[in-house]
Amino acid sequence: MKIQELDADRLDMAANMLKAMAHPMRIAILKHLEAGKKLTVTEIHELLGIEQSTTSHHLGILKDKGVLCSRREGKNTFYYLKHDILSQVINCLQRCTCGE
Amino acid sequence: MKIQELDADRLDMAANMLKAMAHPMRIAILKHLEAGKKLTVTEIHELLGIEQSTTSHHLGILKDKGVLCSRREGKNTFYYLKHDILSQVINCLQRCTCGE
DNA sequence: ATAGTATATTTATATATTTGCATTCGTCTA
DNA sequence: TAGACGAATGCAAATATATAAATATACTAT
Known part of the structure; x- marks a missing residue:
């Protein structure tokens, strides 16, 4: 594995x-998404006892930075690694x- | 592996x-320290082409947050995972x- | 269309991080 | 002890990030 593979972009x-993962709440979220599990925003906000908008915000960051994917199914959006x-x-x- | 093991402190x-690792330069540093390698501040600052003080600062962050250890040997300080x-x-x- | 539920985005303020430069601190050696 | 070298620290300007509240969007069912 060569150093030059790790160019600036990568x-x-x-x-x-x-950076996206480096937050206690977001680590807790990831912990719940191990092993291919898929959870909705509401499920996560209830599991962790944090505001819905805060939950969505954290999920948005994780998705934006390539840690999570999401798939909408009806009213719900499922998030997964x-x-x-x-x-x-x-x-x-x-x-x-x-x-x- | 239970969720409650991951309490707030952990x-x-x-x-x-x-957070300490979440920086391009620091990832590059860690890349050079794989497999138990030990390098001095100067070696790292020359390898990466960044200022000595900047290098020392990054290493200090990684050490402070428990990612690296250091050992002084004479004039040099070696850093390692x-x-x-x-x-x-x-x-x-x-x-x-x-x-x- | 309307109401209700599920998500997402925007905003503003507060706080933290990055970086280079200059300086200081430790350690070795002449 | 002085000088040289490696490393660490203090500082300040620019940049980035966190947080929470408010608002907006998307979908479902009636």
């Missing part, structure tokens, strides 16, 4: 994904924040 | 680690930013 893209592999990132962090 | 800690597992995060991102 670094920016990666940084944007991380764009890359299943991103569950690994959350799990890594979980392990790293275990014994400190 | 979410904050995880978010802080991600606190958890080898964090290489996985970088690799995940690399794969996720491949074909977009």
Whole structure:
């Protein structure tokens, strides 16, 4: 894996994904979306006990930065991980924040 | 893996680690520190072509948030990953930013 | 069309981050 | 001890981000 593969554009893209994930509430959201799960905005806002508009805003950020995808089905919009592999990132962090 | 394990403190800690990593230059730094490699501030600032003070600042952030460790040896300070597992995060991102 | 529910966007204010420069601090060596 | 070198810090300007409230849009059922 060569360094030059990580050109400026890809670094920016990666940084944007991380930046989107770098928020306690958004990590909690991602935690609920592991293993290909799909949840609606309302389900998430009820699960986490935060405002609907706040939830939608967080989801919008995650989607905008390429972490999540969404699919509308009737009145609901389901959100899910764009890359299943991103569950690994959350799990890594979980392990790293275990014994400190 | 239960949700309640991810209490507020650990979410904050995880978010802080991600925030520390969520910067193009810092991702580039981490890329150079894969596989247990240890580099000095000067080596990194020359590898990346950025100011020494900027480099030191970025390294300080990564260390402060628990991503890196450092060890002084004479005039030099070597920086290295606190958890080898964090290489996985970088690799995940690399794969996720491949074909977009 | 209208009402009701589900999402999304906009706005403004407050707060934080990035960066380079100059300076300072530690450590080694002549 | 002085000078050189590597690293860390303080500062300030530009830029970016968070937050919450208000408003707007999209769809469904009647």
